Amino acid sequence: MGFQTLEQALERKHTLVFCGSGGVGKTSLAAATALHGALRGKRVLVVTIDPARRLADSLGLEELGNKAVAIDISRLPGAENGGSLHAMMLDMKTAADELIALFATSEERLQQVLHNQFYKTITESLAGSQEYVAMAKMYDLIKRPEFDTVVIDTAPTKYALDFFEAPTRMLDFLDTKIVGRFLRPIKRLQRFGWDIFRKGSEKIVEQLEKLVGLNVLSEFSAFIIEFEDMFSGMRDRSQLMHGCLQDGNQTILGIVCSANASSVDEAIIFARRLQELGMPLGFLIANRVHRSPFITAEDRDRVWSLLNDESALANLAPALGVDHEQSPAAAVRSLLTDASTAHRFARADQFHLRRLREEAGASIPLATIPFLDQDICDLDRLFLLGSFLFDPPRSTT
Amino acid sequence: MALKVFLPSANGDYTELNRGFLDKPLLAVTGKGGVGKSAVAAALALRHARAGRRTLLFGVDSIQPLLRFFECPTESSQQVDVLPNLRCINLDRQLLLDEFIREKIGLKLVSDRIIQNPVYKYFSAVAPGIRELLALARIHQAVTAGWPGGTPWERVIIDAPATGHGVRFFAVPRIAINTFRVGPLKANSLRIKELLEDPRQTAFCLVTLAEEMPVSETLELYDHLVNQMAMRVEAVLVNAVYPVAASAVVDPDPAGAEPAGDPLYTRLLEAARFAQMRREMNERYINVLAQRIAVPLREIPYLADEQFGLAALDQLLAAIFDSPTPSSGVRG
Numbered sequence: 195m196g197f198q199t200l201e202q203a204l205e206r207k208h209t210l211v212f213c214g215s216g217g218v219g220k221t222s223l224a225a226a227t228a229l230h231g232a233l234r235g236k237r238v239l240v241v242t243i244d245p246a247r248r249l250a251d252s253l254g255l256e257e258l259g260n261k262a263v264a265i266d267i268s269r270l271p272g273a274e275n276g277g278s279l280h281a282m283m284l285d286m287k288t289a290a291d292e293l294i295a296l297f298a299t300s301e302e303r304l305q306q307v308l309h310n311q312f313y314k315t316i317t318e319s320l321a322g323s324q325e326y327v328a329m330a331k332m333y334d335l336i337k338r339p340e341f342d343t344v345v346i347d348t349a350p351t352k353y354a355l356d357f358f359e360a361p362t363r364m365l366d367f368l369d370t371k372i373v374g375r376f377l378r379p380i381k382r383l384q385r386f387g388w389d390i391f392r393k394g395s396e397k398i399v400e401q402l403e404k405l406v407g408l409n410v411l412s413e414f415s416a417f418i419i420e421f422e423d424m425f426s427g428m429r430d431r432s433q434l435m436h437g438c439l440q441d442g443n444q445t446i447l448g449i450v451c452s453a454n455a456s457s458v459d460e461a462i463i464f465a466r467r468l469q470e471l472g473m474p475l476g477f478l479i480a481n482r483v484h485r486s487p488f489i490t491a492e493d494r495d496r497v498w499s500l501l502n503d504e505s506a507l508a509n510l511a512p513a514l515g516v517d518h519e520q521s522p523a524a525a526v527r528s529l530l531t532d533a534s535t536a537h538r539f540a541r542a543d544q545f546h547l548r549r550l551r552e553e554a555g556a557s558i559p560l561a562t563i564p565f566l567d568q569d570i571c572d573l574d575r576l577f578l579l580g581s582f583l584f585d586p587p588r589s590t591t
Numbered sequence: 592m593a594l595k596v597f598l599p600s601a602n603g604d605y606t607e608l609n610r611g612f613l614d615k616p617l618l619a620v621t622g623k624g625g626v627g628k629s630a631v632a633a634a635l636a637l638r639h640a641r642a643g644r645r646t647l648l649f650g651v652d653s654i655q656p657l658l659r660f661f662e663c664p665t666e667s668s669q670q671v672d673v674l675p676n677l678r679c680i681n682l683d684r685q686l687l688l689d690e691f692i693r694e695k696i697g698l699k700l701v702s703d704r705i706i707q708n709p710v711y712k713y714f715s716a717v718a719p720g721i722r723e724l725l726a727l728a729r730i731h732q733a734v735t736a737g738w739p740g741g742t743p744w745e746r747v748i749i750d751a752p753a754t755g756h757g758v759r760f761f762a763v764p765r766i767a768i769n770t771f772r773v774g775p776l777k778a779n780s781l782r783i784k785e786l787l788e789d790p791r792q793t794a795f796c797l798v799t800l801a802e803e804m805p806v807s808e809t810l811e812l813y814d815h816l817v818n819q820m821a822m823r824v825e826a827v828l829v830n831a832v833y834p835v836a837a838s839a840v841v842d843p844d845p846a847g848a849e850p851a852g853d854p855l856y857t858r859l860l861e862a863a864r865f866a867q868m869r870r871e872m873n874e875r876y877i878n879v880l881a882q883r884i885a886v887p888l889r890e891i892p893y894l895a896d897e898q899f900g901l902a903a904l905d906q907l908l909a910a911i912f913d914s915p916t917p918s919s920g921v922r923g
Contacts, residue, residue: 216624216753217805455899456656457625487858496855514856528837533862535834542895567868569803 196585197561199477203446204231204343204584209336209438211346213468214450215460219481222570223450223563224347225281226580229265229573231343232279233272233587239280241335242347250283260288270577272587280341289331297427333435355464358439358471442474450479451550453543453562458550465554478560479583480547485564486540487533494537497530608887608912612825613639615794617734617747617786619761622798623808624753627830627891630899631798632750633660634907640677644745647678647733651726651752651760654681662900670739680739682729684722691725695775720763724776727764727783734786758815761787761822787822794825799880801829801873801890810883824886828911829877831893833869 203210204227212224221242228240239262262280267273291308298304307313336344439445447468451461461478468475488494500506504523507530511522518525551560563582570579612618613635620632629650636648650657655665661673669681689706696702705711732738733747752760764787767780787793795816799809809827816822881888891910894903 217800218625452625455659455896456629459655459659485862487855487862489855489858493855493858497859513852514860525837528835529859529863531836532866533859535836536862536866538895539893565865565869567865568872571803 197477197479197559197583199446199559200227200448200561200583201585203476204234204236207444207446208342209344209346209445211348211439211445211447212450213348213447213464215457215464218450218452218457219563219570220450221347222576222579223479223481223583224345226570226576227583228281228343228345229267229270229279229576230272230580230584230587231345232267232277233270233275233577235272235275235277236342237278237280237340238343238345239282239335239338239341240345240347241282241284241332250281260285260292265573267573270573270587272589274589275587282335284328284331286327290327293327293330329435330431333431333438336435336438355467358468358473440472440474442476445474446476447473448477448479449475449554450481453480453483453546453550455546458546461550462553465558469555475555475558478550478554478558480543480550480560480562482565483543483547483562484536484539486537488537497534501527501530501534608889609825611790611794611823612796612887615792615825616745617730617749617793618796619749619751619787619793620796620798621749621751621761621812622753623800623805623812626798626800626805628753628798629656629750630660630903630907631796631828631830631891631911632748633657634904634911635796636677636746636748637661637674637901637904638908638912639746639748640674643676645676645742646746646748647680647744648673649680649682649730649733649747649749651682651750652684654679657750660900660904680729682726684726687725687729688722691728720759720767720770721776723760723763724767724780724783727760727787728779731779731783731786734792758812761816762820765820788820790823793823795822797824797827798830799827800831801876801880803876806876806879809880813884824884826886827880827884827888828891829873829880829888830891832873832877832890833866834892835866835870837863837867 200210210224210227212220212227214220224242225240228238231238260282262282265279265281267277267279294307294313295304298307332346335341338344439447449461449464449468451457465475465478488497500510507523507526510516510526511518514526514529516522516525516529547560547562561583563579566575566579568575570576618635620628620635622628632648636646639646648657654669654671657679658665658668658671658673661677661679663671663673663679669683669686671679673679692705692711693699693702696705729738730747730749733744737743764780764784767776768784771777771780797809797812799805813824813827816824877888877890889911891907894906896903
């Protein structure tokens with residue numbers, strides 16, 4: 195049986211957001227979910243904003259751009275249901291430029307912003323404002339009529355929080371009257387020059403100038419002024435996006451983690467934070483969980499006693515189908531050792547999964563995905579990964 | 592006969608680590624998220640501290656993972672003496688910026704007004720790399736001026752941010768030199784850049800997993816650090832390499848591989864096969880790294896981390912420094 199929560203989410207929700215720290219397989223799971231949605235007949239878009247280009251790798255694509263790329267799913271079961279899968283990797287720089295173009299009041303303003311040194315550095319480095327852009331861009335994608343379902347793979351945890359808090363922070367900033375009070379002197383400054391401004395004006399700007407230099411501050415003020423026109427548009431956008439994310443009817447959020455100490459720690463913190471932010475956290479997925487070869491304590495005891503019995507080991511070789519002419523006992527011992535190791539790893543994983551269940555919110559459904567023996571690097575492996583979450587696609591035709 | 596079993600030889604290849612890995616005052620441990628970077632940084636710091644060297648271990652924005660390894664309470668403290676000779680400090684980038692403003696302005700009234708001002712808040716949130724720069728400035732102070740406390744630290748280790756962000760972190764001084772053309776930030780940037788590029792003072796250690804994505808990111812990171820930023824990578828540590836006792840060759844005929852009678856036997860063989868598949872995949876990517884990277888590689892076995900504390904750090908240290916890595920013969 196599939197993971198009911200996600201099965202239903204694919205059926206009923208429009209936006210599925212996958213969060214989690216880096217290296218837990220979040221991108222692959224988001225893509226696998228999108229793939230299974232497509233095989234159920236949905237028109238699905240999967241978006242990643244993770245700077246690591248993992249989704250592209252998972253889908254066997256050379257490179258994703260800000261354009262949605264169609265993935266050929268025709269040879270997979272369920273393709274006949276008429277769904278489609280598109281993938282997109284958000285390039286922040288391009289997304290920012292597109293956004294600015296959307297809100298710019300004139301071509302001249304647009305060019306001024308695009309050539310502002312401050313704007314350039316900001317959009318090229320990861321200094322926090324990228325999350326505003328990502329958020330706003332997501333809104334565009336969610337509203338695209340050509341997709342039934344949008345699956346979003348967010349940036350690793352800390353940055354994902356920025357991503358969710360971006361609209362609030364931006365609104366806080368835009369709301370303050372003080373911004374207006376600051377923009378005015380800076381505006382005057384643009385007209386009359388720094389000297390006049392500095393004589394009678396705010397001590398704070400003067401102090402900042404000492405710290406960072408005149409050119410930076412003047413670029414910054416130009417940036418703010420050029421941006422001012424666009425603020426109201428961006429503000430509306432922020433509010434809408436925040437509303438979308440919080441709307442449990444349209445949106446479901448999930449956290450992906452591995453079953454180890456640090457990943458589970460981060461997942462717990464993140465789960466609590468999302469709940470505080472009023473976000474509809476709907477599922478947890480523990481990825482790469484070891485399976486123990488021992489189902490019962492008796493299995494374990496049998497293997498452990500065998501490991502201490504040289505003649506029993508040798509006798510076991512034919513039953514296990516082990517072929518080792520010189521030392522059948524040693525060969526069997528090695529196999530049993532590997533099995534015991536797997537058991538040890540599985541036990542450690544279960545310890546952390548219990549913590550996750552208890553501390554992230556006992557009411558949130560948790561799915562576990564086994565540790566697979568290979569990387570997820572093509573569509574077939576992605577389908578296989580998804581089959582741990584979803585029932586096989588049924589033909590509806 | 593269904594299953595051919597080979598027992599791996601005990602003597603694998605073993606490359607000596609460069610002296611520089613341990614001898615330089617500053618070591619930056621970096622890599623993709625989730626590869627065990629913090630564990631490695633903590634283990635190396637532990638080794639120095641035990642050898643009697645005053646050691647400072649920096650986390651960026653969080654030291655909770657580090658404190659966990661030292662079995663300290665992980666409440667939100669910014670500075671903890673975890674063991675004799677070993678202190679952990681959190682470089683919280685926003686707090687650093689506020690601190691910097693206070694230091695430079697001097698007058699509390701004025702600096703408080705600046706810090707609480709929304710324009711400042713916005714500026715500091717969007718100003719390119721300013722917070723990263725101040726974190727690096729603290730690291731520089733620790734290496735050269737014994738911050739905090741005044742007595743020089745013999746070793747400073749950074750548990751650096753994850754890859755994508757990590758490259759940017761260390762690239763910030765270079766970018767900042769062009770952005771801040773005057774003032775204290777410019778001067779800071781130059782000093783930090785010099786320290787990071789000085790092969791006598793700074794070493795980088797990359798941590799990775801032997802899997803596709805971490806390896807390709809590690810290759811990118813290595814290329815970036817070495818070829819574009821003129822920094823010195825001294826070691827690449829491959830973490831969580833799957834341990835195998837047996838190297839089994841499974842008969843392609845599944846009917847032949849099915850052991851009769853006992854379902855436990857089937858699961859035992861599956862577990863052994865799983866270990867073998869993971870191990871082979873790990874070996875493949877270790878080969879890729881070995882071919883493309885010209886510094887010593889060391890393998891750290893996958894550790895079960897139920898109680899990930901000092902005992903686990905000891906296991907890590909043993910894997911890095913003591914025993915030759917057994918190889919199942921895929922390499923060479």
